[in-house]
Amino acid sequence: MTKKLDVDPVAGRFEMEVVWHGSAEAEEHVAVLGRTAHPSCWMLAGYASGFMSFALGHDVYFVEQSCRVMANACARLWAKTAPRGVPSSTLTCPIFRPLTSRERSIA
Numbered sequence: 001m002t003k004k005l006d007v008d009p010v011a012g013r014f015e016m017e018v019v020w021h022g023s024a025e026a027e028e029h030v031a032v033l034g035r036t037a038h039p040s041c042w043m044l045a046g047y048a049s050g051f052m053s054f055a056l057g058h059d060v061y062f063v064e065q066s067c068r069v070m071a072n073a074c075a076r077l078w079a080k081t082a083p084r085g086v087p088s089s090t091l092t093c094p095i096f097r098p099l100t101s102r103e104r105s106i107a
Protein backbone atom coordinates (compact mmCIF):
# COMPACT_ATOMS: atom_id res chain seq x y z
CA MET A 1 0.00 0.00 0.00
CA THR A 2 1.47 3.31 -1.06
CA LYS A 3 1.54 5.90 1.73
CA LYS A 4 3.38 8.67 -0.09
CA LEU A 5 4.44 9.22 -3.68
CA ASP A 6 6.32 12.21 -5.02
CA VAL A 7 7.56 11.93 -8.60
CA ASP A 8 9.16 14.68 -10.67
CA PRO A 9 10.62 13.17 -13.85
CA VAL A 10 12.04 16.48 -15.03
CA ALA A 11 14.00 16.97 -11.81
CA GLY A 12 14.74 13.24 -11.59
CA ARG A 13 13.12 12.98 -8.17
CA PHE A 14 11.27 9.92 -6.92
CA GLU A 15 10.24 9.44 -3.31
CA MET A 16 7.87 6.80 -2.08
CA GLU A 17 6.76 5.38 1.23
CA VAL A 18 5.17 1.98 1.01
CA VAL A 19 3.79 -0.53 3.51
CA TRP A 20 3.84 -4.20 2.66
CA HIS A 21 1.76 -6.81 4.44
CA GLY A 22 2.34 -10.56 4.36
CA SER A 23 6.01 -10.63 3.39
CA ALA A 24 6.89 -14.30 2.86
CA GLU A 25 10.53 -13.33 3.37
CA ALA A 26 9.75 -11.98 6.85
CA GLU A 27 7.52 -14.92 7.73
CA GLU A 28 10.25 -17.42 6.81
CA HIS A 29 12.82 -15.44 8.76
CA VAL A 30 10.66 -15.48 11.90
CA ALA A 31 9.86 -19.19 11.48
CA VAL A 32 13.47 -20.27 10.98
CA LEU A 33 15.61 -17.67 12.75
CA GLY A 34 13.21 -15.80 15.00
CA ARG A 35 12.85 -12.09 15.49
CA THR A 36 15.68 -9.61 15.01
CA ALA A 37 16.34 -5.95 15.64
CA HIS A 38 16.88 -5.28 11.93
CA PRO A 39 14.68 -5.47 8.84
CA SER A 40 15.10 -8.64 6.80
CA CYS A 41 13.19 -8.24 3.54
CA TRP A 42 16.31 -7.84 1.43
CA MET A 43 14.94 -9.55 -1.66
CA LEU A 44 11.78 -7.43 -1.68
CA ALA A 45 13.72 -4.21 -1.22
CA GLY A 46 16.21 -5.25 -3.90
CA TYR A 47 13.50 -6.24 -6.33
CA ALA A 48 11.65 -2.95 -5.83
CA SER A 49 14.90 -0.98 -6.18
CA GLY A 50 15.87 -2.76 -9.38
CA PHE A 51 12.41 -2.54 -10.92
CA MET A 52 11.97 1.16 -10.19
CA SER A 53 15.55 1.99 -11.25
CA PHE A 54 14.92 0.27 -14.59
CA ALA A 55 11.50 1.87 -15.04
CA LEU A 56 12.74 5.39 -14.33
CA GLY A 57 16.17 5.08 -15.91
CA HIS A 58 18.13 6.15 -12.84
CA ASP A 59 19.04 4.70 -9.45
CA VAL A 60 16.21 4.35 -6.94
CA TYR A 61 16.84 2.74 -3.56
CA PHE A 62 14.17 1.15 -1.40
CA VAL A 63 15.32 0.83 2.20
CA GLU A 64 13.23 -1.06 4.72
CA GLN A 65 12.73 0.93 7.92
CA SER A 66 10.62 -1.50 9.91
CA CYS A 67 9.77 -5.14 9.42
CA ARG A 68 7.60 -7.93 10.73
CA VAL A 69 10.75 -9.66 12.03
CA MET A 70 11.14 -6.69 14.38
CA ALA A 71 7.65 -7.41 15.77
CA ASN A 72 6.08 -4.70 13.63
CA ALA A 73 2.79 -5.49 11.96
CA CYS A 74 4.17 -4.92 8.47
CA ALA A 75 7.16 -3.80 6.45
CA ARG A 76 7.57 -0.08 5.87
CA LEU A 77 9.97 1.05 3.16
CA TRP A 78 11.17 4.39 1.89
CA ALA A 79 12.42 4.88 -1.62
CA LYS A 80 14.47 7.75 -2.95
CA THR A 81 16.52 8.51 -5.99
CA ALA A 82 20.24 8.83 -5.68
CA PRO A 83 21.23 12.47 -5.98
CA ARG A 84 22.02 13.39 -9.58
CA GLY A 85 25.69 13.48 -10.41
CA VAL A 86 26.61 11.42 -7.37
CA PRO A 87 28.14 8.11 -8.40
CA SER A 88 26.68 5.14 -6.56
CA SER A 89 30.18 4.26 -5.39
CA THR A 90 30.12 7.29 -3.08
CA LEU A 91 26.79 6.56 -1.42
CA THR A 92 27.05 6.36 2.33
CA CYS A 93 25.13 3.11 2.68
CA PRO A 94 27.70 0.39 1.96
CA ILE A 95 25.13 -2.18 0.87
CA PHE A 96 24.44 -0.08 -2.22
CA ARG A 97 28.10 0.35 -3.11
CA PRO A 98 29.07 -1.59 -6.23
CA LEU A 99 31.56 -4.40 -5.66
CA THR A 100 35.15 -3.75 -6.63
CA SER A 101 36.71 -6.12 -9.17
CA ARG A 102 38.59 -7.81 -6.30
CA GLU A 103 35.37 -8.29 -4.33
CA ARG A 104 33.64 -9.68 -7.44
CA SER A 105 36.42 -12.23 -7.94
CA ILE A 106 36.02 -13.43 -4.33
CA ALA A 107 32.20 -13.59 -4.44
Ligand SMILES: [Zn+2]
Pocket residue numbers: 023026039040041064066067068069074075
Ligand atom coordinates in the same frame (compact mmCIF):
# COMPACT_ATOMS: atom_id res chain seq x y z
ZN1 LIG B 1 10.48 -6.99 6.19
